[in-house]
Amino acid sequence: MGEFKGGFASFLVIVFFLSFNIFLLVHGVLPIVSDHGENISEIQTYIVHVLKPEGSNFLDAEDLENCHKSFLPNTTLDTGEPRMLFSYKEAISGFAARLTPEEVRDMEKMDGFLHANPSRTLHLQTTYTHDFLNLSTLFGVWSTSNSFYGEGIIIGVLDTGIHMPHPSFDDTGMPPRPAGWNASCYLRTPCNGKVIVAQSFNIANSTTPPSDIDQGYGTHVAGIAAGNFVDNAEVLDQALGRAAGTVPKAFISVYKVCFISIGCETTGVLADIDKAIQDGVHILQMSFGL
Incomplete structure (x- = not known):
């Protein structure tokens, strides 16, 4: 009888041990190891x-x-x-x-x-205003700069993409695009003399078009950086005036790296920086952080 009790107790210990480990495995406490020993x-x-x-x-x-x-x-x-x-x-x-x-x-x-x-995943942030930067056509930086409103400068915008029909990206009055520039544009609405590049980097789907119809944030910051002059701009009938980006005659090169589903992964951000440098941009605009 004593031997039976001992054997039964051992049986209970084994059952408890297996059950406990299954519980830990299901709840993610024990590591799942692959055939190659990978955790x-x-x-x-x-x-x-x-x-x-x-x-x-x-x-x-x-x-x-x-x-x-x-x-x-x-x-x-x-x-x-x-x-x-x-x-x-x-x-x-x-x-x-x-x-x-x-x-x-x-x-x-x-x-x-x-x-x-x-x-790490970075989060979208914003930029400063023209007043803070002392931009003015009469007395500010624009009037004293050697570059006429940023002509000839190429700004690489790393963000959620761009919405081409926005009036800030009209190419009226833009200088000719840089000689030899042949980077790709994958927008359904074609690039123009203002937005000269539009590409997308997404680990999950590299063919995602770099349009900005889902968030609008990339359109917002691209307009702040280099939006062309827009007369009679207003928001809900308020703040009527002439809107413009920081360097309104600069070219915009768009790299979509931020997505609603995954945020702005630093791996993709670095890939975008890598591509922008190869393309030949002069300035990088990135409005995201931890």
Whole structure:
């Protein structure tokens, strides 16, 4: 009888142990480990900074990406998703990849590794006013600047995209676009002599058009930065006057990197900065933060 009790007690302990672990697993307390030993619950996106490889200025995009992939434990996760998200060429020396903290610690032992940070979501913010910047056609910066209202300047706007029919983006009076400029425009309403580039970077769907019909924030900040002169502007019959951006004759190059569903992921932001530098913009406008 004593042996039966002992065996029954052991049976209860085993059942309790299995039940408790199943409870922890379901509620996300225990890590889920893949076939390769990856802690799936800890996989996140990291931005990894590395030393520039020798001769990197002469490497094409594919060779540079292969160099960056050499830091990874393997090129795909068990789900089949690629680890590498972006291989940066201009903005930083490094890449963005899906990794666990343990894999990052192993990477720290590799020659050429500098540091890695988890990708973060930035939040939209706003800009200052013309009065604060002392902009005026009579006595302010506009009247004393060597550049006539920013003519010839290309401003790269990283935001939620742009709504082309907005009157601030009319190209009346704009100078000819820069010679040799051939960056792409993926808007349904074509670019013009004011908005000369419109592209989109979205990890989930790279073909998302860079229009701004969902939020309007990118249109707002692009207009603040470089909106053309708009006569008889008003808001609900108030503040009637002539509206303009900070440099109304500058060109606008749009890069949609902020989305309602995912916010503004720093991996995509860096990819946009990288592309804008390659395109040849002079100034970057980014109105988001932590």
